[in-house]
Amino acid sequence: MAPSRMHADAPYCKRFHSSRVCPTLTDMTHEWWRSAVIYQIYPRSFADASGDGVGDLTGITNRLDAVRDLGVDVVWLSPFMTSPQKDAGYDVTDYRDIDPLFGTLEDFDRMLARAHELGLRVIIDLVPNHSSDQHVWFQQALAAAPGSPERARYMFRDGDGDTPPNNWQSVFGGPAWTRVPDGQWYLHLFDSSQPDFDWSNEEVRAEFRDILRFWLDRGVDGFRVDVAHGLVKADGLPNYTPPADAASMGGAEPVPYWGQDGVHDVYREWRTVLEEYEDERILCAEAWMPTVQEIANWVRPDEMHQAFNFGYLSTAWDPAELRGIIDESLAAFGDVGAPSTWVLSNHDVVRHATRLALGDAAPQGHGVGPRSEGVPEQTFGLRRGRAATALMLALPGSAYVYQGEELGLPEAVELPDEARQDPTWFRTGGERYGRDGCRVPIPWTRSGESYGFSESGASWLPQPDGWAALSREAQEGVEGSTLELYRSLLRLRREHALGAGGIEWLDTDPSVLSFRNGDVIVVVNFGDRAVELPNGEVLAASATLEGGTLPTDTAAWVRTEA
Incomplete structure (x- = not known):
């Protein structure tokens, strides 16, 4: 498998002098x-x-x-x-x-x-x-008058009679507005029991x-x-x-x-x-x-x-x-x-x-x-x-x-x-x-x-x-x-520092995804027939290999020389 492209093409990596390898995250910082x-x-x-x-x-x-x-x-x-x-x-x-x-x-x-x-x-x-609508602030808002500081903590608005302030719908389905007895409406992008705060406050x-x-x-x-x-x-x-x-x-x-x-x-x-x-x-x-x-x-x-x-x-x-x-x-x-x-x-x-x-x-x-x-x-x-x-x-x-x-x-x-x-x-x-x-x-x-x-x-x-x-x-x-x-x-991710690495794409069949991260080559077969694995030690596979080949819908990690 020959290398074709790497994430060194990303804009962040271009800020570094190497034209081949993007610096690892560990090179940049040690934040956990x-x-x-x-x-x-x-x-x-x-x-x-x-x-x-x-x-x-x-x-x-x-x-x-x-x-x-x-x-x-x-x-x-x-x-x-x-x-x-x-x-x-x-x-x-x-x-x-x-x-x-x-x-x-x-x-x-x-x-x-x-x-x-x-x-x-x-x-x-x-x-x-x-x-929650049971939060002390919202209970205070319900007890207070329109335009009060208590209501200003939430998204209370006037509508047009039985018509809410706009046509927004809740993520959970149904209208995103509920009317209170004095005629105002409050916004809840989720359930009516979840009034939205007003973050301009x-x-x-x-x-x-x-x-x-x-x-x-x-x-x-x-x-x-x-x-x-x-x-x-x-x-x-x-x-x-x-x-x-x-x-x-x-x-x-x-x-x-x-x-x-x-x-x-x-x-x-x-x-x-x-x-x-x-x-x-x-x-x-x-x-x-x-x-x-x-x-x-x-x-x-x-x-x-x-x-x-x-x-x-x-x-x-x-x-x-x-x-x-x-x-x-x-x-x-x-x-x-x-x-x-x-x-x-x-x-x-x-x-x-x-x-x-x-x-x-x-x-x-x-x-x-x-x-x-x-x-x-x-x-x-x-x-x-x-x-x-x-x-x-x-x-x-x-x-x-x-x-x-x-x-x-x-x-x-x-x-x-x-x-x-x-x-x-x-x-x-x-x-x-x-x-x-x-x-x-x-x-x-x-x-x-x-x-x-x-x-x-x-x-x-x-x-x-x-x-x-x-x-x-x-x-x-x-x-x-x-x-x-x-x-x-x-365990292998930690041992091979894959989370702090970088990837190099490898040329493969279009039905296969393969890249190198450090000394590990990752191969994933999306096709309908088994494919050959690269030479090296198989560290892990998501399913049983078939005579050294990688079956469909299977991924393998292979250790090679970096």
């Missing part, structure tokens, strides 16, 4: 977040110590050794702050306390101390676009700077910022109708409530807060923007440190498209001196062990259910999912892993309608399944009513039959299991 692998814990579905069927902080603490043994560097916790749980904790009533469902501040401190003892950093979810901005310090003082290592492309809305709140095929959290053209310029001023303020602390604390943006170039605006040197690469997550299982998004990502993020942050699954999208075999049948936020067409056979989806993981973990930059993907969990498609809890399901009258299918509690043991998730056997969402074989206990130490594949890939 540039090459870290971060493991997302969805607390209510990770481990339940109390027996009520909902995961909690003590359950997380009890299972942190397993996370460390997987080989990741950091854990990210989805929301656990005080909330009525109308949207699984993304509706916050108190940003400085723990919801009793998950424990107490003391439980959080013990979890954080144990993680640090194990060498794991911890970042937590922060939800600044909106609060200095009191709101000061409050969140203080919230940052509260958690930083407790020792957290950073924040994943929910809806980081929201917060600021376009002046005049103009009407907007998204295209019929638009994803729930974005649009192909400028959207008046996503990605407004003023949002970057907020994160510049937050960056100065983090820099008050001597050790490295980070901000990671959930910014669903149409292009990687736009997402890179969130990680300019004085703003956030990372931004999820949703362009990569959304790319089809196609070698040309994947090569294109990898090149585009390395160029766009490199041009602002930031690492690319790779991700395949999270709590908002169909699990990639199912999604990659669906084609275009699973738009973000819609979910997959029993009446969906073309749901793939589980083995087919998992084969692609494992290959996709082997590709992702070989790329330079930081990578995110969502709990349960290391077990090869598919989307839970057959959830009964009466068990579903996602607001999307209810606000669309069952037209969209929403995100429950990727949030089902994960299996730890072969036996038990909840496969070890809870000693009581309770589970807030029912787990599919057959998950015993996917449990951690069933896969532990089993050669070829998805768990052991992840362990091997993460």
Whole structure:
């Protein structure tokens, strides 16, 4: 295989004298977040110590050794702050306390101390676009008059009688405005129980700077910022109708409530807060923007440190498209001196062990259910999912892993309608399944009513039959299991410093994607027949090799002379 092009073509790399090799991230800086692998814990579905069927902080603490043994560097916790749980904790009533469902501040401190003892950093979810309608500020706003300081903290506006201020629709379906008894309307880009803050209000901005310090003082290592492309809305709140095929959290053209310029001023303020602390604390943006170039605006040197690469997550299982998004990502993020942050699954999208075999049948936020067409056979989806993981973990930059993907969990498609809890399901009258299918509690043991998730056997969402074989206990130490594949890939990624490397594309058949990162050649076969591997030691493969050749929908790492 001959080299054809490398990410030295990216604008960032052109600033260096070498015409052949882009400097590694380690050459530029030693910040941990540039090459870290971060493991997302969805607390209510990770481990339940109390027996009520909902995961909690003590359950997380009890299972942190397993996370460390997987080989990741950091854990990210989805929301656990005080909330009525109308949207699984993304509706916050108190940003400085723990919801009793998950424990107490003391439980959080013990979890954080144990993680640090194990060498794991911890970042937590922060939800600044909106609060719960039970938040004391919103209750004060409802009790106050139009034009009052209390209402100025939120997006209250006058409409025209029964007509709201504009035609905006909620991400979860239905109108984005709700009318209050005195005739005004308030904006909620999500559920009506999640009113949007008005970020032109200095009191709101000061409050969140203080919230940052509260958690930083407790020792957290950073924040994943929910809806980081929201917060600021376009002046005049103009009407907007998204295209019929638009994803729930974005649009192909400028959207008046996503990605407004003023949002970057907020994160510049937050960056100065983090820099008050001597050790490295980070901000990671959930910014669903149409292009990687736009997402890179969130990680300019004085703003956030990372931004999820949703362009990569959304790319089809196609070698040309994947090569294109990898090149585009390395160029766009490199041009602002930031690492690319790779991700395949999270709590908002169909699990990639199912999604990659669906084609275009699973738009973000819609979910997959029993009446969906073309749901793939589980083995087919998992084969692609494992290959996709082997590709992702070989790329330079930081990578995110969502709990349960290391077990090869598919989307839970057959959830009964009466068990579903996602607001999307209810606000669309069952037209969209929403995100429950990727949030089902994960299996730890072969036996038990909840496969070890809870000693009581309770589970807030029912787990599919057959998950015993996917449990951690069933896969532990089993050669070829998805768990052991992840362990091997993460160990090799660290040993070969792939996260701090650079890539050199190699000429191959059009149905094959291949590149060199350091002394490792990565080969992924998308075609319908097996292909030859380069000479060298096979370090890892996502499926069994066939007489030294690479089967379809399989990836391999081969060590050669660098």
